[in-house]
Amino acid sequence: MSLKDLLDLSNDSSLSGQKWHVLRQSIVKRLLSTGNATIAELGAELQSSVPTVTKAVNELLTEDYIVDMGKITNSGGRRPSLYSINPTCAYFLGIEVGRSSMSIGLQNIKSEFVSIELGISFILENTQDSLLEFCHLINSFVDDTAVDRQMIVGACINLSGRINSMEGFSYNFFFSENRPLYEIISEQLGLPVRLENDTRAMAFGEYRKGVVDEEQNVIYLNYGWGVAIGIITDGNLYYGKSGYSGEFGHSNIFDNGILCQCGKTGCLETEISGWSLVNQFKEAIKEGKQSKIVLDENSNSLQHYTIINGALQYEDSLCVELISKQSEKMGRYLSMILNIFNPELLVIGGDFSILGGYVLLPIQSALKKYSLGLVNRDVKLKKSSLGLRAGVIGACCVVKEKMLHSVFIATNS
Ligand SMILES: [Zn+2]
Numbered sequence: 001m002s003l004k005d006l007l008d009l010s011n012d013s014s015l016s017g018q019k020w021h022v023l024r025q026s027i028v029k030r031l032l033s034t035g036n037a038t039i040a041e042l043g044a045e046l047q048s049s050v051p052t053v054t055k056a057v058n059e060l061l062t063e064d065y066i067v068d069m070g071k072i073t074n075s076g077g078r079r080p081s082l083y084s085i086n087p088t089c090a091y092f093l094g095i096e097v098g099r100s101s102m103s104i105g106l107q108n109i110k111s112e113f114v115s116i117e118l119g120i121s122f123i124l125e126n127t128q129d130s131l132l133e134f135c136h137l138i139n140s141f142v143d144d145t146a147v148d149r150q151m152i153v154g155a156c157i158n159l160s161g162r163i164n165s166m167e168g169f170s171y172n173f174f175f176s177e178n179r180p181l182y183e184i185i186s187e188q189l190g191l192p193v194r195l196e197n198d199t200r201a202m203a204f205g206e207y208r209k210g211v212v213d214e215e216q217n218v219i220y221l222n223y224g225w226g227v228a229i230g231i232i233t234d235g236n237l238y239y240g241k242s243g244y245s246g247e248f249g250h251s252n253i254f255d256n257g258i259l260c261q262c263g264k265t266g267c268l269e270t271e272i273s274g275w276s277l278v279n280q281f282k283e284a285i286k287e288g289k290q291s292k293i294v295l296d297e298n299s300n301s302l303q304h305y306t307i308i309n310g311a312l313q314y315e316d317s318l319c320v321e322l323i324s325k326q327s328e329k330m331g332r333y334l335s336m337i338l339n340i341f342n343p344e345l346l347v348i349g350g351d352f353s354i355l356g357g358y359v360l361l362p363i364q365s366a367l368k369k370y371s372l373g374l375v376n377r378d379v380k381l382k383k384s385s386l387g388l389r390a391g392v393i394g395a396c397c398v399v400k401e402k403m404l405h406s407v408f409i410a411t412n413s
Pocket residue numbers: 249250251260261262263264267268269
């Protein structure tokens with residue numbers, strides 16, 4: 001039996017049947033959220049008698065939702081058994097889609113990867129073929145794992161751009177007016193699907209499993225091909241009305257007339273982003289500056305990764321110079337974000353974060369210079385600890401969180 005069945009509404013409509021179902025759900029949710037417990041602890045926390053909880057626990061044991069971890073050791077008298085969630089009773093699928101690759105991971109309910117594949121070759125295009133290829137790659141990945149598809153509670157797909165997670169529409173990629181994208185993908189995969197903005201999922205991954213300790217007010221910067229922020233306030237992801245919050249990269253900052261990918265001019269991304277770094281690099285070479293990176297005939301294929309790598313691996317002075325100039329500017333405009341949100345922690349994530357000090361130091365110095373002293377004093381600056389896995393881990397965390405709060409939007413199974 002899939003855990004999803006247990007977390008769904010009960011088929012038994014009688015009052016006693018409903019109460020029994022809720023008790024079973026509460027035991028599973030309690031073990032999931034705060035870990036192992038004895039029957040006495042469950043009884044006290046869920047305000048149920050020991051015989052009632054014992055009966056429910058025995059049922060859940062028989063159905064393989066939970067496991068007996070053995071007797072606890074540090075108790076006097078009769079030693080009670082400790083119960084834990086069965087790690088194999090449910091799985092979550094996380095998918096991160098980039099412009100030229102995608103990553104997929106499958107985690108068990110204890111957030112342990114049973115399978116993960118990073119950087120699978122895939123070109124994201126706004127075509128039906130690209131969408132079908134995308135679904136095909138996910139299906140192949142799932143088929144290659146030893147996990148029964150029925151045991152996968154749901155999948156979360158991270159896409160960049162405007163995502164309305166509640167309605168399941170993606171407005172920048174694979175947009176269809178007639179049908180929400182989650183529904184189309186859900187049909188192809190045979191799984192409940194949730195769409196999430198990539199930066200928001202990365203922020204949540206970092207909050208749950210990454211560099212965030214106790215902090216509850218966090219800004220996560222996704223500094224990559226594009227630029228966006230994920231906002232966590234009082235421990236919750238902030239979505240805004242329709243889920244379009246965090247589009248920091250499309251703030252009108254510069255009077256430079258440069259056309260942005262969003263169609264407007266002068267956005268932050270036009271001077272601070274992976275794609276603008278590529279343009280700045282080409283421009284510098286045209287002006288006669290020297291670099292170890294040689295542009296081939298088709299300089300259109302140049303990726304920001306190459307320039308990042310140039311700084312990191314070869315300490316190429318042009319690469320370092322351009323990146324540190326961008327990062328100083330980034331710090332300057334991030335100071336606005338600090339002044340507005342007064343966060344406890346600012347996490348630098350995305351492709352640029354692997355540069356460490358090359359990016360963090362100019363950002364830190366600009367933050368000190370441009371943000372209000374009291375606000376700056378409150379904030380810690382850290383580099384993402386999940387790196388390239390942030391998106392996949394975040395996607396798995398989002399599905400799990402939504403399942404625990406039973407607000408999953410797509411169910412076709
Ligand atoms: Zn823009």
